Amino acid sequence: MLDLEPQRRAKFPGGTVLVYPRADAELVASDWIASAIGAAIDDRGQAVVGLATGSTPIPVYEHLVSLRTSGKLPFDFKSVITYNLDEYYPMSPTDPNSYRAFMDKHLFRRVGLAANRTHVLDGTVPEAYTQHHASDFDRWIAADGGLDLQLLGLGRNGHIGFNEPSDLTVEVALALPTRLVELHPTTRSDAIKDFGTEFDVPRRALTMGIASILAARSILVLAFGSNKADAVAESLMGTMTARMPGSLLQSVARKVTWLVDAESAAKLF
Numbered sequence: 001m002l003d004l005e006p007q008r009r010a011k012f013p014g015g016t017v018l019v020y021p022r023a024d025a026e027l028v029a030s031d032w033i034a035s036a037i038g039a040a041i042d043d044r045g046q047a048v049v050g051l052a053t054g055s056t057p058i059p060v061y062e063h064l065v066s067l068r069t070s071g072k073l074p075f076d077f078k079s080v081i082t083y084n085l086d087e088y089y090p091m092s093p094t095d096p097n098s099y100r101a102f103m104d105k106h107l108f109r110r111v112g113l114a115a116n117r118t119h120v121l122d123g124t125v126p127e128a129y130t131q132h133h134a135s136d137f138d139r140w141i142a143a144d145g146g147l148d149l150q151l152l153g154l155g156r157n158g159h160i161g162f163n164e165p166s167d168l169t170v171e172v173a174l175a176l177p178t179r180l181v182e183l184h185p186t187t188r189s190d191a192i193k194d195f196g197t198e199f200d201v202p203r204r205a206l207t208m209g210i211a212s213i214l215a216a217r218s219i220l221v222l223a224f225g226s227n228k229a230d231a232v233a234e235s236l237m238g239t240m241t242a243r244m245p246g247s248l249l250q251s252v253a254r255k256v257t258w259l260v261d262a263e264s265a266a267k268l269f
């Protein structure tokens with residue numbers, strides 16, 4: 001285990017917050033994931049991990065790859081099963097902007113994870129079949145024994161996965177399953193850097209549901225930078241509301257840990 005002291009540690013309605021300089025937080029996150037995987041393998045013989053894409057986890061995956069390359073991981077990825085949070089729709093897995101390609105590039109290929117153990121929602125399923133596919137995804141997670149750890153990033157608009165802000169009641173939002181969704185304008189605008197123009201950014205995506213995320217045995221949220229400060233503060237200590245999906249984590253706060261930096265935590269203290 002890494003022995004890095006956080007600059008601050010505090011409990012909020014949305015979970016336990018650890019503040020680190022970003023580079024330290026990325027190291028702590030990779031160590032955290034490795035420990036959670038090791039513990040699950042010790043307990044049940046396999047680890048089931050929910051993964052995120054986006055810019056935030058890239059250095060974390062890099063560290064995990066280095067830990068494995070330097071022989072510092074006390075487990076083999078043969079005992080690991082992964083489920084990713086989301087995928088654009090429609091989207092080919094061979095498209096460089098697909099989340100399947102992202103995960104292959106940053107993690108799966110580099111740690112030798114077999115394709116039948118890495119599950120990314122399929123952006124090529126026929127439209128009429130998307131609900132069936134999404135429900136299958138939730139069933140696969142359950143059949144594998146549920147998620148030991150879910151890694152989350154946080155959108156500037158507070159989305160988790162691609163569960164976007166909405167007017168749903170909290171009760172309905174908490175029960176949302178994996179499904180096809182419309183992307184929020186902020187999410188599409190943030191994706192222009194990857195797709196080139198707004199026109200090229202998909203309008204829809206398949207996302208793991210709020211209920212599926214909250215069912216994980218533990219949840220690790222990463223949020224860095226001043227552009228996340230509002231969403232971090234509202235998620236952790238604002239009213240629980242579907243307008244700020246990150247706030248729905250308050251319903252399971254005791255199993256949620258947030259790794260943040262001073263910039264994203266600026267409105268917390």
Ligand code: F6R
Pocket residue numbers: 051052053054055056057085086152153154155156159160161162
């Ligand atoms: C990605 C995902 C999203 C991102 C969020 C933050 O799989 O589900 O919720 O975690 O949009 O993205 P970055 O890390 O690029 O700021």
